[in-house]
Amino acid sequence: MIEYLTTDRHALYVVAAYGATAAILGWLVWTTLAANARARREMQDAEQRRKR
Amino acid sequence: MSIWRYANPAEFMRITDPLVAPLWGAAAVLLAVGLWWSVALTPDDYQQGSTVKILFIHVPAAMLAINTYAVMAVASGVGLIRRHHVSFLVAKAAAPVGAAFTAIALITGAVWGQPMWGTWWVWDARLTAVLIMFFFYLGYMALWAAVEEPEKAADLSAVLCLVGVVFAFLSRYAVNFWATLHQGASLSVAEGQRVDDAFRTPLYLMIVAFYLFFVAILLVRARTEIRARRARSLRLQEARA
Numbered sequence: 007m008i009e010y011l012t013t014d015r016h017a018l019y020v021v022a023a024y025g026a027t028a029a030i031l032g033w034l035v036w037t038t039l040a041a042n043a044r045a046r047r048e049m050q051d052a053e054q055r056r057k058r
Numbered sequence: 059m060s061i062w063r064y065a066n067p068a069e070f071m072r073i074t075d076p077l078v079a080p081l082w083g084a085a086a087v088l089l090a091v092g093l094w095w096s097v098a099l100t101p102d103d104y105q106q107g108s109t110v111k112i113l114f115i116h117v118p119a120a121m122l123a124i125n126t127y128a129v130m131a132v133a134s135g136v137g138l139i140r141r142h143h144v145s146f147l148v149a150k151a152a153a154p155v156g157a158a159f160t161a162i163a164l165i166t167g168a169v170w171g172q173p174m175w176g177t178w179w180v181w182d183a184r185l186t187a188v189l190i191m192f193f194f195y196l197g198y199m200a201l202w203a204a205v206e207e208p209e210k211a212a213d214l215s216a217v218l219c220l221v222g223v224v225f226a227f228l229s230r231y232a233v234n235f236w237a238t239l240h241q242g243a244s245l246s247v248a249e250g251q252r253v254d255d256a257f258r259t260p261l262y263l264m265i266v267a268f269y270l271f272f273v274a275i276l277l278v279r280a281r282t283e284i285r286a287r288r289a290r291s292l293r294l295q296e297a298r299a
Contacts, residue, residue, distance in 0.1 A: 014108050015107070016108045019173055023115065024097075026166065026169070027119070027166060030161055042281065048289040049285045056292055
């Protein structure tokens with residue numbers, strides 16, 4: 007890996023492409039799971055209040 | 059039995075609940091294997107060198123950028139015609155996913171283009187159509203966020219989505235209509251095999267992995283939208299009581 011990064015003239019382009027993809031998909035998964043947890047909590051709270 | 063029963067939010071939640079975890083798992087495994095194969099096991103291309111490895115993420119992302127828009131358009135059309143809330147919510151849930159794939163396709167394409175074409179960007183028909191489609195994704199999400207009344211937001215954003223279909227279509231077929239710098243389809247049933255086996259197998263693997271990831275994240279986002287809508291409805295009932 008280190009050899010590839012130091013010797014291949016296109017290594018920076020490949021790493022940049024994979025890095026940008028990982029960052030975007032990571033952000034997408036993180037925001038999706040966070041929003042899902044928030045919506046689940048809000049719905050449970052609202053249903054409990056209604057039952058009371 | 060009518061397929062429209064699946065448009066019932068409770069039914070949708072019941073059916074999709076057992077699917078989410080296996081889809082995440084399958085997507086994670088295939089992505090891990092696909093990435094390892096693409097990065098570590100494929101040889102450099104004789105012309106592109108190691109930049110050929112960028113295409114293992116660029117091609118699936120570009121396919122999903124266009125196909126996610128198609129999913130949104132179908133869901134929006136069904137929502138407008140049949141007045142099913144779940145259809146509107148599926149379209150809304152798909153938009154950030156499609157925008158993310160479009161951004162990945164544009165960025166990885168530019169990063170590949172610089173060493174191969176000698177430029178980050180050209181106003182080529184396909185690239186321009188994809189960029190405009192990206193703006194439609196952003197506009198669609200902005201419209202949903204800007205209109206407070208959910209029914210009105212759903213209708214207006216569905217119409218905007220249907221207007222943008224022309225750019226999703228051009229993103230796919232521009233290379234057939236005009237002579238573009240962007241090459242034509244590499245994977246084509248009609249044209250036969252145009253990609254060497256060494257690259258084709260990991261590329262197919264990455265495409266399947268991206269599609270599984272798309273379905274998994276779309277289901278989670280659609281379920282989130284349904285829950286948020288239910289919570290809003292309960293809050294409104296509470297406020298009225």
